[in-house]
Amino acid sequence: MSDAVPRTSHTAEEVRSALAAVADLERAAGAARYFQTGPGQYAEGDVFVGVTVPQTRAVVRRFPALPLSDTELLVASPVHEHRLAALLILVAQFGRASAPRTRDEPERRALAEFYLAQVRAGRVNNWDLVDSSAPGLLGEYLFDRPHGLLDGLAASDILWQRRVAVIATQAFIRRGDASTTFHLAARLLADPEPLMHNAVGWMLREVGARVDRDLLIGFLDEHAGRMPRTMLSYATEHLTPELRAHYRALPR
Numbered sequence: 001m002s003d004a005v006p007r008t009s010h011t012a013e014e015v016r017s018a019l020a021a022v023a024d025l026e027r028a029a030g031a032a033r034y035f036q037t038g039p040g041q042y043a044e045g046d047v048f049v050g051v052t053v054p055q056t057r058a059v060v061r062r063f064p065a066l067p068l069s070d071t072e073l074l075v076a077s078p079v080h081e082h083r084l085a086a087l088l089i090l091v092a093q094f095g096r097a098s099a100p101r102t103r104d105e106p107e108r109r110a111l112a113e114f115y116l117a118q119v120r121a122g123r124v125n126n127w128d129l130v131d132s133s134a135p136g137l138l139g140e141y142l143f144d145r146p147h148g149l150l151d152g153l154a155a156s157d158i159l160w161q162r163r164v165a166v167i168a169t170q171a172f173i174r175r176g177d178a179s180t181t182f183h184l185a186a187r188l189l190a191d192p193e194p195l196m197h198n199a200v201g202w203m204l205r206e207v208g209a210r211v212d213r214d215l216l217i218g219f220l221d222e223h224a225g226r227m228p229r230t231m232l233s234y235a236t237e238h239l240t241p242e243l244r245a246h247y248r249a250l251p252r
Contacts (some may be wrong), residue, residue: 010063012070015089018059019081024050035080035126042159042195043126053083053128058153059086064096068114075123087133090115093241094137112141119153125160127195134164141172147172148181154184162191163199170206178207178215185219189226199225209238217243225250 028050037046051059065088074086090111107242115137117123124133142149153165166188169181185200208216216235224232224247236244 010066012073015063019051022055046080047078048080056085060085073142075118087088091136119164124170128164134168135170159193166199173210176211178211197228197230201231205237220247
């Protein structure tokens with residue numbers, strides 16, 4: 001790991017204890033409903049202990065150099081907040097390893113490969129886990145590398161792998177590159193999952209807001225008639241009312 005943060009003897013158990021100290025059972029019940037953990041829902045069986053995201057981030061800041069072996073124990077936990085804490089720790093470690101003056105390529109590669117292994121193992125398995133980790137870790141790592149890995153994830157039968165693929169492109173959008181977002185969006189137009197409709201639409205909206213509105217318009221001119229309603233709604237959110245009405249009125 002980068003010398004920016006010294007190694008410590010912190011453990012996964014310490015992180016779990018720190019989260020337990022701020023957990024709330026009533027909040028956990030609300031989170032379970034919000035994240036749809038019931039039978040047949042997208043997060044069926046996920047377990048919450050009732051820690052807010054700000055609380056989780058505060059805990060994570062106390063364990064900046066948690067070893068990967070302990071991070072893996074957390075990300076393998078059935079408890080949602082344990083997995084979120086692990087992923088936030090990974091993103092922070094990747095950010096430090098990417099600092100321009102102390103860039104550590106072996107560390108960046110190790111963290112990216114570890115993250116990808118967790119994605120493929122089914123541990124990055126809810127939309128907030130994906131959205132808080134894919135751009136800042138996998139997307140940042142792949143920015144100046146071939147992007148074919150994302151094609152493989154986008155072709156997966158597993159919802160969360162497909163969401164990782166498209167949300168990771170937010171890192172490219174932030175640098176002015178919309179090409180991979182458009183490439184993945186076009187192949188995911190027929191995705192059956194609502195959580196993919198909002199993910200793709202969100203990234204398209206980001207292209208229009210951060211890269212070039214005319215590029216988004218060109219994509220919509222070609223594909224809007226085949227876009228699911230939710231995807232189209234997200235993608236056109238920042239356009240004028242007239243343009244939104246135009247695209248939504250196109251024959252499906």
